[in-house]
Amino acid sequence: MDIPEILDFLKRLAANNNRLWFQEHKVEYQRVQKSFEALLAAVIARVAVFDPSVAHVQPSDCTFRIYRDTRFSSDKSPYKNHIGGYINAKGKKSNHCGYYLHLEPGNCMLAGGSWCMPSDMLRAVRRSVCDNIDEYRSIVEDPAFKKYFPVVGEEHLKTIPKGFPKDFPYPQYIRCKDYTVSCPIPDTFFEDPAFLDKIADVFAQLKRFADFTNFTIDDFE
Template sequence: MVDPFVFDFLSQLKANNNRDWFNDNKAFYMEAKASFEQSMQHFIDMVYAVDPSVGVLTPKDCVFRIYRDTRFAKDKSPYKTNMGGFVAKGGRKSSLAGYYLHVEPGASMVAGGSYCPPADVLKAIRKEIYNFADEYKAIIHDEKFTRVFPQLFEDKLKRPPKGFPKDFEDIDLLKYKSFAPLHFASDSELIGEKASAHVRSIIEVLEPHNSFINRGILAEEDEIVL
């Protein structure tokens, strides 16, 4: 699934996160980048096979830049120490729920859903959960889902979100700021012959969740157009 060469590059970059080292090792980076893009194409193909609603995509549509935006960051390290890509209809900038592959030595993950969506998208997701709470709970409480994604989400509001009744039985679900299931993966889980099957199994568990979330987002968009 992912070539160990990519992990090697990222490990060395973490130990030498400066422009001089990066420029001196540009060929190393380009080879690692090309290798990761091959892995990303494989990931895209697996996602499409499970969830064709993402449409036809290429690594260029999905892969994030390795260069960090340090303008407002305390950490001025110029480069990310990971490679990642987000697969959703429209690519990495999509407002829809999708599938995320993150490769980082000791901190890799296969994740997805909707992470820190803008206010209008977040409201649409909450509205869908409010209207179909039992359906959503059946997805996130499914045995396979809880095994693959043992921790639900992080970052919750302290108070119920505006526009929803405070006495709603499942109000805690509406307090989340993101709806992004996350599966931490060891380096070994992403390397070797068994990696593809493992990653695909995660995608299959994630698909019902994403489809539910996207149904709400798209329904809200249709209402706005009408």
């Protein structure tokens, strides 16, 4: 795997996001794709040590297409400026919480969670948090977890959701519109010979959160 090559390609793609340039560099992209799949294979092997449910997952199952859907976007750039892979025991389109690796120059991250949940599923996860608040707090307030994931959720309601007690003492935990977490990493992260061990450390903390949310989510899957 050659991560500097991947990041360099993505940087040049961002500056030349058009079909002609991409076609002229298609062979290079194919090499980058293989390199990213090799990275995913190595990460899957590390994650499977503490989460055997992903042992069967193949890199090709995880990788997202680089082609953008521009039908409903004012940005008509045909390609993404990043490459990502979602290691998920139930498939990359599942609401089941998995492990996401995102490479983008200046915006790399390790993340996971459940985005765009149906309203009944989101309500059930919030209810689980509310009913098991001590267990939930033991995960998300643990310094070992917060070191990588200081905030849960990308978007939050301004008030307590309907149907939940207005005096709930930890409103920040049920106002989430999504139950996701992310850990930004610098491009230089991959220069460390032990970067795979560090990825495993981050995702091992994510698994604690995933186990909690998946207990409810998997009833819907």
